[in-house]
Amino acid sequence: MSITAHFLKMINDVLPFSFLESMIMFFIYGFIGWIVEVIYYGVTEGKFINRGFLNGPHCPVYGIGFYGVIWFFQPVAHNFPLLFFGSAIVCTVVELIAGVILYWIFHLRWWDYTDYKFNFHGFICLRFSIYWGIACSLGMFMLHPSVMKIIGLMNGTVRYGVVTVLSMILIIDIIVTVTSIFKFNEKIKFITNISGGIRLVSDKLGSQIYDTVDTIMTKTTPAVETTTHSYAEFRDMYTKHREEEKMLSKEHRAQERELLEGYLNMGKESFNKTRHAAGKKITSMVDAVKVSSLRTLYTIRPGKKDDNYETIRYLQDQLEDQLEDQQEKEKKRCV
Numbered sequence: 001m002s003i004t005a006h007f008l009k010m011i012n013d014v015l016p017f018s019f020l021e022s023m024i025m026f027f028i029y030g031f032i033g034w035i036v037e038v039i040y041y042g043v044t045e046g047k048f049i050n051r052g053f054l055n056g057p058h059c060p061v062y063g064i065g066f067y068g069v070i071w072f073f074q075p076v077a078h079n080f081p082l083l084f085f086g087s088a089i090v091c092t093v094v095e096l097i098a099g100v101i102l103y104w105i106f107h108l109r110w111w112d113y114t115d116y117k118f119n120f121h122g123f124i125c126l127r128f129s130i131y132w133g134i135a136c137s138l139g140m141f142m143l144h145p146s147v148m149k150i151i152g153l154m155n156g157t158v159r160y161g162v163v164t165v166l167s168m169i170l171i172i173d174i175i176v177t178v179t180s181i182f183k184f185n186e187k188i189k190f191i192t193n194i195s196g197g198i199r200l201v202s203d204k205l206g207s208q209i210y211d212t213v214d215t216i217m218t219k220t221t222p223a224v225e226t227t228t229h230s231y232a233e234f235r236d237m238y239t240k241h242r243e244e245e246k247m248l249s250k251e252h253r254a255q256e257r258e259l260l261e262g263y264l265n266m267g268k269e270s271f272n273k274t275r276h277a278a279g280k281k282i283t284s285m286v287d288a289v290k291v292s293s294l295r296t297l298y299t300i301r302p303g304k305k306d307d308n309y310e311t312i313r314y315l316q317d318q319l320e321d322q323l324e325d326q327q328e329k330e331k332k333r334c335v
Contacts, residue, residue, distance in 0.1 A: 034062070055177055
């Protein structure tokens with residue numbers, strides 16, 4: 001017996017279905033999950049988004065999650081409460097593991113439940129656990145029997161061919177997607193480092209202002225305490241300096257955002273000669289982000305505490321504005 005045949009025999013002894021049947025289920029349920037995601041975000045956000053981690057029409061989390069439910073709970077499918085809660089637990093665990101692994105590898109999120117009640121670090125939440133339970137319970141009765149009939153119509157050669165072709169496509173998709181995401185991460189970090197450097201300068205200036213005010217307060221406190229009038233005068237000066245510090249800090253933040261906008265909008269001049277060379281490089285980098293990583297920007301859902309959150313959200317807003325402008329221009333042309 002060959003190594004491959006021995007390996008397949010070991011897998012077939014463990015799985016509730018044969019390896020080929022299991023793989024076909026994985027692809028079918030992953031494709032159906034992708035359809036569900038497209039419909040859900042189409043309804044909630046009013047536009048088409050090619051959801052999922054991969055470029056192709058497949059969400060592996062759905063394929064793995066629902067197959068796990070079939071594996072553990074098909075024998076007790078007649079017990080709806082057990083099926084419902086078991087499905088919710090299995091799929092939530094799969095979703096948590098997938099979310100943690102993706103974030104650990106890429107430092108990006110493809111979903112974020114931070115704003116939902118009873119969530120765990122934004123990876124899972126009670127509401128979507130209930131959704132999982134309902135969807136899998138209905139799928140067990142309405143979907144799974146039909147899928148088994150379709151698989152039953154395939155002979156061994158067809159099953160082998162289908163699994164081979166779809167597996168090759170999946171592997172290629174994973175390689176292309178992972179490569180694209182790593183490049184995307186490098187560009188986002190580069191832009192964020194620029195903004196972080198500017199913020200470091202403004203924080204240093206703000207800190208110097210605060211130290212000056214604190215020094216004035218410390219040295220003048222004995223004299224200020226002599227009379228109520230002097231104390232009130234000191235408080236007015238202290239408050240004024242505080243306000244100036246806040247205004248300067250806001251001005252610096254506005255300058256940072258203005259500078260980032262200058263980098264993102266091709267054709268805008270750099271704010272000063274010292275940043276001219278960097279401006280050209282940033283413009284080309286961001287342009288590459290828009291072209292090669294457009295789908296990644298659409299699909300990721302960064303958490304508010306995640307790295308590069310502000311940069312990613314800003315890029316997404318810029319892309320949204322550009323798409324709206326393009327749609328308006330197309331409408332005018334049609335008219």
